[in-house]
Amino acid sequence: MARIELKDWPIPLENGGETVLETMIAHGVPFPYSCASGDCGACKGRVLCGEVAHDSATAGILSATERADGYVLACRCTPKGDLRIEALDELVALPAARRQRGWVVSRQHRQGDVVVLRVKPAKPVHYLAGQFFYLKFDNLPQRAYSVASLPGADELEFHVRLVEGGKTSSYVSRDNLVGSEVTVDGPHGHGYWRQNHGGPIVAIGGGTGLAPVLSIIGAALAANAHRHVHLYYAARVEADVYWEAELAALARQYPNLRVDCALSRAEPSEQGPLPRRYQRVTASLAQDWPSLAGAKLYIAGPPKMVEAVAVTARELGLAARDLHTDPFSDAADHKLDGAFTSGLRRFVGRWRRPPFELAGLATQEG
Ligand SMILES: Cc1cc2nc3c(=O)[nH]c(=O)nc-3n(C[C@H](O)[C@H](O)[C@H](O)COP(=O)(O)OP(=O)(O)OC[C@H]3O[C@@H](n4cnc5c(N)ncnc54)[C@H](O)[C@@H]3O)c2cc1C
Numbered sequence: 001m002a003r004i005e006l007k008d009w010p011i012p013l014e015n016g017g018e019t020v021l022e023t024m025i026a027h028g029v030p031f032p033y034s035c036a037s038g039d040c041g042a043c044k045g046r047v048l049c050g051e052v053a054h055d056s057a058t059a060g061i062l063s064a065t066e067r068a069d070g071y072v073l074a075c076r077c078t079p080k081g082d083l084r085i086e087a088l089d090e091l092v093a094l095p096a097a098r099r100q101r102g103w104v105v106s107r108q109h110r111q112g113d114v115v116v117l118r119v120k121p122a123k124p125v126h127y128l129a130g131q132f133f134y135l136k137f138d139n140l141p142q143r144a145y146s147v148a149s150l151p152g153a154d155e156l157e158f159h160v161r162l163v164e165g166g167k168t169s170s171y172v173s174r175d176n177l178v179g180s181e182v183t184v185d186g187p188h189g190h191g192y193w194r195q196n197h198g199g200p201i202v203a204i205g206g207g208t209g210l211a212p213v214l215s216i217i218g219a220a221l222a223a224n225a226h227r228h229v230h231l232y233y234a235a236r237v238e239a240d241v242y243w244e245a246e247l248a249a250l251a252r253q254y255p256n257l258r259v260d261c262a263l264s265r266a267e268p269s270e271q272g273p274l275p276r277r278y279q280r281v282t283a284s285l286a287q288d289w290p291s292l293a294g295a296k297l298y299i300a301g302p303p304k305m306v307e308a309v310a311v312t313a314r315e316l317g318l319a320a321r322d323l324h325t326d327p328f329s330d331a332a333d334h335k336l337d338g339a340f341t342s343g344l345r346r347f348v349g350r351w352r353r354p355p356f357e358l359a360g361l362a363t364q365e366g
Pocket residue numbers: 132143144145146147158159160161162163164165166167168169170189208209211212326327328329330331332333334336357
């Protein structure tokens with residue numbers, strides 16, 4: 001019998017030969033994990049003292065350097081004796097997902113082919129800022145949408161971009177949607193706001209990737225109005241900027257919130273109250289942040305943009321534990337590009353959703 005001590009967890013855990021993750025789960029510890037099979041890297045931790053026997057199947061997720069530095073996958077290792085380990089992420093008990101009926105209470109068409117939906121679930125639902133829900137209309141397949149509203153709100157707000165040929169997004173573009181029933185399943189996802197981090201927040205929302213980012217920065221600023229938050233609203237052209245007045249109002253309310261619009265395919269012109277950056281968001285990030293060490297970075301939106309920003313952020317010194325991504329796949333069920341998605345998973349390394357949610361390529365920005 002080995003003893004596992006987990007940093008920031010008050011009680012030592014007994015291990016009877018099972019994996020470290022199995023021990024965590026058996027003791028009700030909210031250790032981060034997803035696939036539990038060595039594929040996603042979500043349960044990455046670091047051994048502070050002691051030794052583990054590590055499964056060889058982790059080669060694609062843990063680099064040789066990480067292994068040398070004591071990083072392990074909790075689902076693929078067993079203690080060789082007493083062990084002290086730390087999780088790379090905060091230990092947070094995620095709210096349980098549940099499936100229930102809801103109704104569309106408002107629907108607003110915005111520029112950039114975006115529909116802002118407000119949905120009232122039959123029962124109040126507890127979620128963390130930045131999580132997503134599956135919405136299922138009529139007899140259509142369910143689709144994931146990130147919640148833009150703050151936790152505690154009665155109604156859930158979603159920003160849905162119309163995708164050409166898309167089943168659900170075309171459906172919500174209909175005029176007579178208010179009053180329609182919708183099945184709401186959630187919350188899901190791990191791109192949520194990390195409350196315990198006190199450093200600066202850098203948030204990047206590409207297209208409707210703004211939705212979860214709004215929820216995250218809204219919750220963070222509500223908790224501490226003076227914290228330093230830099231939001232990059234990434235889009236291609238002016239016509240895609242569908243949420244400018246609200247962001248400008250938020251920036252007026254919070255002096256330490258800076259919001260920039262990064263337009264990757266627009267010609268410079270005097271437009272709107274928010275500052276424009278006529279370049280890719282990665283270029284703005286590199287210009288503004290000589291180092292991202294100590295910051296938390298949240299990125300949501302098109303997978304290609306998320307991957308590009310993640311690469312830049314790591315070059316700027318962002319620690320792996322401070323990167324939280326929410327790539328939208330506009331063809332999640334079509335498995336369009338397995339090669340790309342496995343690349344992103346390997347890179348991000350702390351991905352906690354099944355691989356199918358990474359399939360597909362969106363190009364709202366870039
Ligand atoms: C975690 C997460 C959060 C998300 N949050 C948001 C959000 O907040 N806002 C938002 O707008 N989107 C979000 N998305 C994307 C969203 O879930 C949908 O993928 C998107 O709205 C398109 O759904 P749809 O039913 O309209 O399109 P689909 O019917 O899924 O079609 C999508 C595209 O695939 C094509 N296609 C359809 N069938 C096939 C097929 N068999 N093979 C190949 N291609 C096909 C279509 O022509 C279309 O171009 C999120 C995705 C994820 C994974």
